[in-house]
Amino acid sequence: MANKLSLITKGFIKENPTFVLVLGMCPTLATTTSAINGLEMGLATLFVLVLSNIAISLISPIVPDKVHIPVYIVVIATFVTVLQLVMQAYTPSVYKTLGLFIPLIVVNCIILGRAEAFACKNNWIDSALDGLGIGLGFTASLTVIGIVREILGSGSVFGWKFIAGDGILAFVMAPGAFMVLGYLLVLFNKIKK
Amino acid sequence: MAAKSNLQNMALCLTLTCLLCSAILGMVYAVTKAPIDAAAEAAAKAAIAEVLPEGGDISEAKTADLDGTTYEYYEEMGGGQVVAYAVKSSTNGFGGNLSLMVGVLPDGTIYNTKVLSHSETPGLGAKCTSDKKFTSQWNGFAKDKKLAVAKDGGDVDAITASTITSRAYTLAVSQARDLIKMLDPDATTGASLFDK
Numbered sequence: 001m002a003n004k005l006s007l008i009t010k011g012f013i014k015e016n017p018t019f020v021l022v023l024g025m026c027p028t029l030a031t032t033t034s035a036i037n038g039l040e041m042g043l044a045t046l047f048v049l050v051l052s053n054i055a056i057s058l059i060s061p062i063v064p065d066k067v068h069i070p071v072y073i074v075v076i077a078t079f080v081t082v083l084q085l086v087m088q089a090y091t092p093s094v095y096k097t098l099g100l101f102i103p104l105i106v107v108n109c110i111i112l113g114r115a116e117a118f119a120c121k122n123n124w125i126d127s128a129l130d131g132l133g134i135g136l137g138f139t140a141s142l143t144v145i146g147i148v149r150e151i152l153g154s155g156s157v158f159g160w161k162f163i164a165g166d167g168i169l170a171f172v173m174a175p176g177a178f179m180v181l182g183y184l185l186v187l188f189n190k191i192k193k
Numbered sequence: 194m195a196a197k198s199n200l201q202n203m204a205l206c207l208t209l210t211c212l213l214c215s216a217i218l219g220m221v222y223a224v225t226k227a228p229i230d231a232a233a234e235a236a237a238k239a240a241i242a243e244v245l246p247e248g249g250d251i252s253e254a255k256t257a258d259l260d261g262t263t264y265e266y267y268e269e270m271g272g273g274q275v276v277a278y279a280v281k282s283s284t285n286g287f288g289g290n291l292s293l294m295v296g297v298l299p300d301g302t303i304y305n306t307k308v309l310s311h312s313e314t315p316g317l318g319a320k321c322t323s324d325k326k327f328t329s330q331w332n333g334f335a336k337d338k339k340l341a342v343a344k345d346g347g348d349v350d351a352i353t354a355s356t357i358t359s360r361a362y363t364l365a366v367s368q369a370r371d372l373i374k375m376l377d378p379d380a381t382t383g384a385s386l387f388d389k
Contacts, residue, residue, distance in 0.1 A: 033315040064198035064206055071210045078214040082221045089228035092236060100312075153316055169354065172316025 007129040011137025017110045018141035018181075019188040024110040028142060029177040031101050035158045038146025040098055042139025046132070047083055048105050052076045053119040053131035060120035072115045073106070080105045110138060148180050237294075237309075241279045244296030244305040245269045249276050259372045266372065275377070277304055280369035286361040288312040291321075293362065295369035299377050301336035306366060318358030327352045327359070331366065340367040 017023050024045070031041040055075050063071050084102045087095040095102075105111065114134055119127040150156055153171035155163030170176045241251060249271035256263050266280040277299070283292040289312035296304035306328070313319045321327060330350055334340075341347025342359050351359035 059210075062206070064203045066198035067203045067207055071206060074210050074214050078217055081218055085221050085225040085229070089225035089232060092232040166353065169316055173314065 004126070004129055007126060008133040008136070011133035011135070012140060013137075013192065015134065015137070016141060016188070017134055017138045018145075019185055020192075021110070021113070022185075023113055024108045024138065025181075027101055027104055027108055028145065029174065029181065030104075031098065032142050032145040032149055032177060032180075033172050034150040034154065034156075035143055035146040037097060038142035038144075039139060040094055041101060042135070042142040044083060044087075044098065044102060045105055045108060045110065045138055046135030048076065048079045049111055049114060049135040049138075050128055050131035051079045052111055053114055053127040054124045055079075056115045056119040057122055057124045057127035068120070069112075072112060076111050076115070077106045110134060145177075145180055145184060148184065149176055152176070152180075240294040240307045240309055241267055243307050244279050244294050245277045246296075246304060251279070257372060257376060259368070259375055262368075264368070264372050266376075275299060278369075278373050278376070280372055281309070282365040282369040282372075284361045284365045284368070286311060286313050287318045287355070287357040288314055291358070291361050291365060293365045293369070295366050297369055297373040298336075299373070301370055301374060303331055303334035303366060303370065305333075306331040306362075313355070313358050318352070318355045320352050320355065321358050321362050324352050326350060327362075334366075340370065 011017065013020075015021060018025075018028055027041055027045070032038040052072075052075055056072055059071070059075070060068070080103065083105070084095075084099075087102065088099075114130060118130045122130070147157055149171045150158075151167070153167045153169060153176060155161060155167040168176075171180065245251065245267075246269070249269035252268040252270065254265050254267060256265055258264075264280055264282060266278055268275045269277045269279070278297045280295045280297060281292065282295050283290055285291065291311045291313065292309040294307045294309055296306070298304055308322045311319065311321065313321060327350065338348040339346070340349065340363055342349045342351040342356060342363055344351060344356060345360070347363070349359065349363045
């Protein structure tokens with residue numbers, strides 16, 4: 001039981017996808033312009049990660065070794081497209097802000113990384129928990145980066161404005177993403193030690 | 194671990210995976226098509242309603258050409274005559290296509306505007322949807338005001354640090370107004386005579 005729980009909690013600190021594994025940097029940098037965007041992107045990735053981990057752990061015993069990467073990619077791309085269609089249909093406002101980045105989930109290394117490193121060697125329950133843990137860790141990291149960038153860049157948190165006027169615009173744009181990510185990496189590794 | 198590879202099982206496995214995945218996608222597409230269309234239509238209707246005065250009957254989409262571009266527009270009827278137009282107008286912004294719904298009264302006054310889609314920079318040009326100072330000036334933009342940003346000698350207050358987006362936005366509005374001037378020349382002259 002403790003073992004199962006550790007599958008979920010390891011994503012936050014020990015194997016945090018953003019600050020320890022440093023995977024999936026493209027969506028991390030691109031979507032964390034505000035806290036809510038980071039949170040939504042994290043949840044979208046979580047959804048794909050859990051489903052693809054389950055599917056891949058189920059099919060991996062029968063997939064021939066030499067074609068396993070193309071098969072995994074097709075499976076992951078299918079889930080991403082399903083997510084895209086469902087979001088478009090039922091949450092059009094979220095889709096409007098994140099639409100551009102949803103297809104990028106396919107090439108997010110975290111997903112293929114977990115498929116290769118975990119899902120293809122473990123049963124589907126553990127794989128689902130692993131996906132949940134890593135996904136939650138990713139969501140938490142993106143939200144933290146989003147909060148920091150939103151505070152510095154727009155003077156607000158989750159859209160709630162506490163400073164009138166503009167923030168430091170650089171933090172909303174790409175250079176700010178790199179700076180915030182860099183300093184948070186330092187901070188995280190300092191705390192972890 | 195994974196099965197040993199040979200040509201047959203590789204080909205079979207890839208074919209089956211693709212078939213299965215296409216089937217799943219086809220099903221999801223079929224299920225979500227209606228809600229997606231409905232959501233897009235609702236968004237378009239809401240945008241039209243937002244840029245027009247309340248109370249009239251809004252017509253079906255019509256099209257008209259101006260300077261080689263085809264525009265889609267809607268007429269709002271009240272008391273047997275057109276009381277306002279909503280024009281879908283697009284230009285190139287800073288990051289790509291900037292598409293607006295512009296409500297224009299027959300005399301050339303801008304009633305209101307709404308962004309349909311944009312790809313402007315978050316935190317800069319993207320403020321064209323949220324910056325109150327910028328968006329509210331379109332609410333009743335008088336017909337004798339000059340449609341150009343202040344930097345270019347006009348009467349439009351640009352978004353701070355986003356002149357290109359503001360210019361594109363202004364251009365889209367002025368395209369809409371030009372189209373209405375072309376469609377409704379009598380009403381324009383009539384209204385301006387009345388104003389004198």
